[in-house]
Amino acid sequence: xxxxxxxxxxxxxxxxxxxxxxxxxxxxxxxxxxxxxxxxxxxxxxxxxxxxxxxxxxxxxxxxxxxxxxxxxxxxxxxxxxxxxxxxxxxxxxxxxxxxxxxxxxxxxxxxxxxxxxxxxxxxxxxxxxxxxxxxxxxxxxxxxxxxxxxxxxxxxxxxxxxxxxxxxxxxxxxxxxxxxxxxxxxxx
Numbered sequence: 055x056x057x058x059x060x061x062x063x064x065x066x067x068x069x070x071x072x073x074x075x076x077x078x079x080x081x082x083x084x085x086x087x088x089x090x091x092x093x094x095x096x097x098x099x100x101x102x103x104x105x106x107x108x109x110x111x112x113x114x115x116x117x118x119x120x121x122x123x124x125x126x127x128x129x130x131x132x133x134x135x136x137x138x139x140x141x142x143x144x145x146x147x148x149x150x151x152x153x154x155x156x157x158x159x160x161x162x163x164x165x166x167x168x169x170x171x172x173x174x175x176x177x178x179x180x181x182x183x184x185x186x187x188x189x190x191x192x193x194x195x196x197x198x199x200x201x202x203x204x205x206x207x208x209x210x211x212x213x214x215x216x217x218x219x220x221x222x223x224x225x226x227x228x229x230x231x232x233x234x235x236x237x238x239x240x241x242x243x
Contacts, residue, residue: 077101105159105176112137112166130167
């Protein structure tokens with residue numbers, strides 16, 4: 055069943071991850087299921103239609119007062135590697151349970167000091183229809199060597215938009231959560 059070292063069985067996605075919907079169920083389930091000693095605080099849990107991503111913060115390794123940046127970076131890298139190896143079996147078990155329950159793949163990642171690492175991620179194909187002027191933008195990126203293909207060029211555009219529009223996207227997500235809350239309340243008949 056497992057396709058990767060940290061992956062487990064997959065299923066069809068469910069829709070909705072609103073404040074009062076499946077998103078809160080997912081966060082609550084993981085809050086109860088994740089071992090308390092794994093992270094320094096609550097894990098960040100992000101869910102969409104296909105994937106649940108859990109990112110926790112590991113305690114920063116202690117280094118001597120005169121530790122260099124390279125020493126601190128190596129210590130953080132070692133802490134991440136140790137966590138990954140020591141928790142692999144338990145993470146797979148939790149992922150399998152979650153994937154069965156929520157019908158989404160589970161991805162794991164950690165932060166330690168100023169380093170972050172994702173252990174597993176899901177790449178999902180997305181189909182879109184583009185007009186010639188939009189295709190020309192992608193082709194320009196390919197011709198200039200910025201991207202290897204139209205698919206890479208589109209992914210590059212999405213990443214760039216996400217980086218430069220974080221505040222706007224956050225505001226939009228908050229508005230969507232408010233709409234879902236009102237929908238959940240329904241008419242007071």
